[in-house]
Amino acid sequence: MLAYFSRAGENYYYGDRTNLEIGNTEVLAGMIRALIPCQVHRIEAAEPYPDSYDATVARNVREQDEDARPAISNPLPSIQQYDTVILASGIWNVRAPMIMTTFTESYEFAGKTVYPVTTHAMSGLGNTARDYGQSCPGATIGEGLAVKGEEVRDACAAVESWLQRSGLLPAR
Numbered sequence: 001m002l003a004y005f006s007r008a009g010e011n012y013y014y015g016d017r018t019n020l021e022i023g024n025t026e027v028l029a030g031m032i033r034a035l036i037p038c039q040v041h042r043i044e045a046a047e048p049y050p051d052s053y054d055a056t057v058a059r060n061v062r063e064q065d066e067d068a069r070p071a072i073s074n075p076l077p078s079i080q081q082y083d084t085v086i087l088a089s090g091i092w093n094v095r096a097p098m099i100m101t102t103f104t105e106s107y108e109f110a111g112k113t114v115y116p117v118t119t120h121a122m123s124g125l126g127n128t129a130r131d132y133g134q135s136c137p138g139a140t141i142g143e144g145l146a147v148k149g150e151e152v153r154d155a156c157a158a159v160e161s162w163l164q165r166s167g168l169l170p171a172r
C-alpha cells in the first residue's frame with residue numbers, strides 16, 4: 001500500500017515560490033499508482049496546514065521542536081493486510097513532516113517492508129530512512145526514492161526503474 005502526505009498551496013520553486021494546485025508528492029503518488037496496483041491512502045491533517053509557505057515553515061518548526069504528533073483526520077483502521085508500505089511525503093526541514101510519524105506510530109510495522117519516498121528541494125531523502133527505521137520497529141527499510149519537487153512530472157523513468165530495483169514492478 002502507498003500512504004502519502006502532500007500539501008498544495010504556496011511552495012518552494014527553484015529558489016522562488018509557486019502556487020501548487022496539487023502537491024508534488026500527490027503527483028508522484030499518482031505516478032506510482034499508475035505503474036503498480038496498490039491501495040493508496042492520502043493522509044489528511046485534522047488541522048490543515050496553511051496555504052502560506054512561511055506559516056507552514058513556522059508551524060513545522062514548532063512541531064519539530066515539540067516532537068509533536070499532529071492528528072490525522074482520516075486514520076486507517078489497520079494496515080495489517082499489507083506486507084509492503086510505501087511512505088511518501090515532502091521533506092520539511094530535512095525530515096518527513098511530523099504527521100508521518102503520527103502515521104507510523106499508529107500501526108504495527110514489524111515484518112513489513114517500508115519504502116521511503118520523498119519530494120524535496122535539495123535534501124533528497126533527508127532523514128526519512130533513519131526516522132522510519134525508528135518509528136517502524138521490526139520493519140525492513142527498503143531503497144528509497146527521492147524526486148525534486150520541481151521535476152516531479154518528469155520522474156516517470158526514475159519511478160519505473162526504482163520500482164523495478166525494489167522488486168515492486170517486474171522488469172519488462
Ligand SMILES: Cc1cc2nc3c(=O)[nH]c(=O)nc-3n(C[C@H](O)[C@H](O)[C@H](O)COP(=O)(O)O)c2cc1C
Binds near residue numbers: 008025026
Ligand atoms: C515547511 C516546509 C519545509 C521544507 N523544508 C525543506 C527542506 O528542508 N529540504 C528540502 O529539500 N525541501 C524542503 N521543502 C520543500 C518541499 O520538500 C518540496 O517542495 C516538496 O516537494 C513538497 O511536497 P508536497 O507538495 O507534496 O507537500 C520544504 C517545504 C515546506 C513547505
